[in-house]
Amino acid sequence: MNELQTILSDSVNGLLGERVTKNLIQSAEDGVWPADLWNELEANGLTRVLAPEAQGGAGGTWSDAAIVLKAAGRHVAPLPLAEALLAHWLLAEAGIAAPEGVLTVMEGDFTLSGDRLSGTAPRVPWGRQAAHGVALTGGAVMLVPLDGATIAPDINVAREPRDMVTLNNVPVKSMPVAMQKDALRLYGALIRACQMAGALDYLTAQSVAYANERTQFGKPIGKFQAIQQQLAVLATQAAAAGIAADYACASLDKGDASFEVAVAKIRADDASSIATSIAHQVHGAIGFTYEHGLHFATRRLWSWRAEFGAGAEWAERLGRETISRGADALWPYVTAR
CATH class of the missing domain: 1.20.140.10 (Butyryl-CoA Dehydrogenase, subunit A, domain 3)
Incomplete structure (x- = not known):
């Protein structure tokens, strides 16, 4: 384990190990967003492990990110930590500046007309808590503000938010990327x-x-x-x-x-x-x-x-x-x- 991985391990396990209790998970499942814990994770840079240092990230590798992702699973964190980490990486790969606030990722059937996006994304992780979603379609990464979206709440078996997000000519930022379509x-x-x-x-x-x-x-x-x-x-x-x-x-x-x-x-x-x-x-x-x-x-x-x-x-x-x-x-x- 290198120096960065040691720091990441101590940081994420320290925060989640101390704070993610059954009571906290109970609160999250009742629809109460654990904002204080999320703010601590963001303040420690754990959502930006894969982003370059020039963009406020840790400049880490996927092997570094694995430390954070496995800890999120081990502590059953009721937070979109994994989704935000991936979203930040996709934005960095596309050269799009990451905004403040909660990020998630969206798979769906989208149509991009100019800088306007329409379509539906089912089962979006933590969609109701996210300020922006990141989608990948037509060879481009798109940063989608969700304040103009219609969000229908839903949950998975674990009672984590998996929401239906509907977009109707929502303005987005998009940049082409050299990635496979899926x-x-x-x-x-x-x-x-x-x-x-x-x-x-x-x-x-x-x-x-x-x-x-x-x-x-x-x-x-x-x-x-x-x-x-x-x-x-x-x-x-x-x-x-x-x-x-x-x-x-x-x-x-x-x-x-x-x-x-x-x-x-x-x-x-x-x-x-x-x-x-x-x-x-x-x-x-x-x-x-x-x-x-x-x-x-x-x-x-x-x-x-x-x-x-x-x-x-x-x-x-x-x-x-x-x-x-x-x-x-x-x-x-x-x-x-």
């Missing part, structure tokens, strides 16, 4: 894979701790071989997802990482299905009670699986790419990564 979905899948890896670390730590505390037949349930085996599977799944996410971020720092991002999202989705089941089995009924913190992570994992493309979608994409290259090219393509 770049927003690709990078969105990467931030979710990192968040999921962090949440899986949380599940592992909580499950091991609970198994060592909960007693049955006169000894901790963690002493029983069946529980130990399940915990070993859980830890393996979490580790695999974390390694895949880290490798995808490192690959993106070197250039194109479409293959690695797809693998990371597939691996995180698969791991989440297995790990959430094990974690709730180890905890028993207590893991489902609102007073316990486990379900705050598991419900987010279930929600994040479907966002920016489910694992099945990315697996199909890799399958089609493999078929198009031909059977003889498969092994060289995989081992060259």
Whole structure:
């Protein structure tokens, strides 16, 4: 871990570890925006890790950003930290100055006429709290003010805001960028894979701790071989997802990482299905009670699986790419990564 990564780790874990409690998450789910915590994150530059220093950012890499993204997942932060980090990076890549206020990202069906944007973006993360959205369409990054948009509130399984945003000739700033047409979905899948890896670390730590505390037949349930085996599977799944996410971020720092991002999202989705089941089995009924913190992570994992493309979608994409290259090219393509 380099010096910047150490600073980022201490900063984000210090802020989120101290402040993101069950009560705070309860407040966020009741529609109360934790503005004080958000302001602290912004003041510490955690939303601008990927932005150049000349634009007020940290000038970090995606490997640096992975530290923040995984911490956001580990502490189940009820904030659009991951979305803002991606939005700032897209704006920096396009040379558009980032405005003050909360940023989010938007996937949707848009039509750009001059500098006016129309269309609809479903399931926008934290749309109601955002001052601006960042979209990518027609080979251009667009900064979209949301004060002129129509926003219909909605939520995901974790009760995080996922709002319908409708635009009607909203003036935007746009700049062309050299990115593939589905770049927003690709990078969105990467931030979710990192968040999921962090949440899986949380599940592992909580499950091991609970198994060592909960007693049955006169000894901790963690002493029983069946529980130990399940915990070993859980830890393996979490580790695999974390390694895949880290490798995808490192690959993106070197250039194109479409293959690695797809693998990371597939691996995180698969791991989440297995790990959430094990974690709730180890905890028993207590893991489902609102007073316990486990379900705050598991419900987010279930929600994040479907966002920016489910694992099945990315697996199909890799399958089609493999078929198009031909059977003889498969092994060289995989081992060259």
